[in-house]
Amino acid sequence: MSSSPLYRRVVRRETHSSRAVIAITLAVILIVVLAWIGTESVLAAIGQQPLLVAPADAASAVLGAAGAAVGVLTAIGAVVAVIGIVLIVVALAPGRRGRRGGQVGRTAAIVDDRVIARSLARTASYAGDVDPSQVSVSVGKRKALIEVTRTSGRNTDVRSIDEAVRDELDAYDFSPALTHTVRLSKKGTVGA
Numbered sequence: 001m002s003s004s005p006l007y008r009r010v011v012r013r014e015t016h017s018s019r020a021v022i023a024i025t026l027a028v029i030l031i032v033v034l035a036w037i038g039t040e041s042v043l044a045a046i047g048q049q050p051l052l053v054a055p056a057d058a059a060s061a062v063l064g065a066a067g068a069a070v071g072v073l074t075a076i077g078a079v080v081a082v083i084g085i086v087l088i089v090v091a092l093a094p095g096r097r098g099r100r101g102g103q104v105g106r107t108a109a110i111v112d113d114r115v116i117a118r119s120l121a122r123t124a125s126y127a128g129d130v131d132p133s134q135v136s137v138s139v140g141k142r143k144a145l146i147e148v149t150r151t152s153g154r155n156t157d158v159r160s161i162d163e164a165v166r167d168e169l170d171a172y173d174f175s176p177a178l179t180h181t182v183r184l185s186k187k188g189t190v191g192a
Contacts, residue, residue: 007108011101011175014110022090096141100174111174113139120144120165124182127164128156134189144169144180150188158182 040055050057065073098113117137124146125132134149146165150156162182169178 004108011108011110015097015099015101017095017097019090019095022087026087098139100176102172102174116172116174116178117144120146120168120180123164123168124148124161128158128161129154130156131189136185139178142176142179144178146180146182147185148182149185152188152190156184158184 036051037055040050040053040058043050044055053061099110100113100116102109102111117139120139121132121135121137124130124135124137128135128148130148130151134151136147136149138145144165146161148156148158148161162180165180165182169180172178
């Protein structure tokens with residue numbers, strides 16, 4: 001990977017998702033709620049009818065909520081807790097996209113995981129002498145799983161597939177690096 005701070009920043013932006021949508025959504029909701037509370041307070045101060053609920057009525061309803069049914073309070077508490085947990089997870093979890101950064105000469109390159117999966121499927125297909133439709137590849141954060149469906153009447157050499165895939169992955173300069181597992185499917189296909 002290039003040591004240039006510019007390249008590192010570009011790769012990070014392209015491989016991780018932004019939290020801007022969540023932040024903007026929460027800010028808009030907070031602005032609307034505070035504007036509504038301000039409007040209701042001004043209307044109550046000048047003696048006009050409230051838009052939805054008068055601030056005094058809302059305050060007494062909140063204070064009197066302790067006397068509400070236990071089921072209603074439990075449901076409200078559970079909803080608030082789930083919203084809070086979701087927001088904490090979104091804030092702390094790495095927002096990784098299905099992409100990897102690498103270096104090509106003096107340039108930073110971003111490669112989608114689907115492209116890597118297709119390349120590994122092609123390599124496994126050639127190495128195992130099976131049809132490309134009989135190879136399924138899934139690429140995770142640090143691991144690639146290659147599943148090969150056997151063809152009747154032919155030997156499928158898992159070792160040669162494993163070596164070919166390992167050689168291809170070693171040739172990549174991606175971050176995060178991938179490890180792999182080659183697995184033969186329990187099912188098979190009938191050869192022509």
